[in-house]
Amino acid sequence: MPSIYPVLRYPDVRAAVDFLRSAFGLTVHELYEEPDGTVRHAELGHGDGLVMIGAGPAPVSRPADDDYRVYLAVDDVDAHHRRAREAGAEIVRSPFDTDYGSRDYAARDLVGVVWSFGTYHP
Template identity: 75%
Template structure:
């Protein structure tokens, strides 16, 4: 069972949810809006893992391309990368093989956060 849950904030959480779902194949598990329609809390998942998100300010500093904020283990990196690219995700680094046996790629989300996807499972 997962014990650590990243929490992300996006100026337009509805748009971020749509982009994360289409580009990174995440599924919506929960969505809670305030009376004003603003996302107060949402949960997006991928194969048993969850991230939580809501409406809030964008990061004040754009992370460097190699400053990963999230890592997601996927079975087929090339297929996942192609989906993300086709959905318009900003690809920071296309698929590559690591010296520790993982195949990975790196993308930036709508708020500028850097996500890494790979076959390595800690």
């Protein structure tokens, strides 16, 4: 079980969960709903990692295209890239090969957070 959990804030947690599932392939580990159906907190999984999503304001400014907040290792970068693009993610860097042997790409989510994906496993 991992011991580091990135925490990201979104004004609409349910919309963020739906987007991150469809575009980036994350899975719902936990989803905490209020009695009115509002989602305040979610835990999304990828491999053996988790990211926590909480209710909060969108980023004040859009980060630069290379200002990654989260990195996910994936087996097939090109297929992952197609999925993200088809789901409406803004691709900020198309798939490319690095000098250290990884294949990577980067995409912006629905509030502007930049996610990086690649074959490198630290």
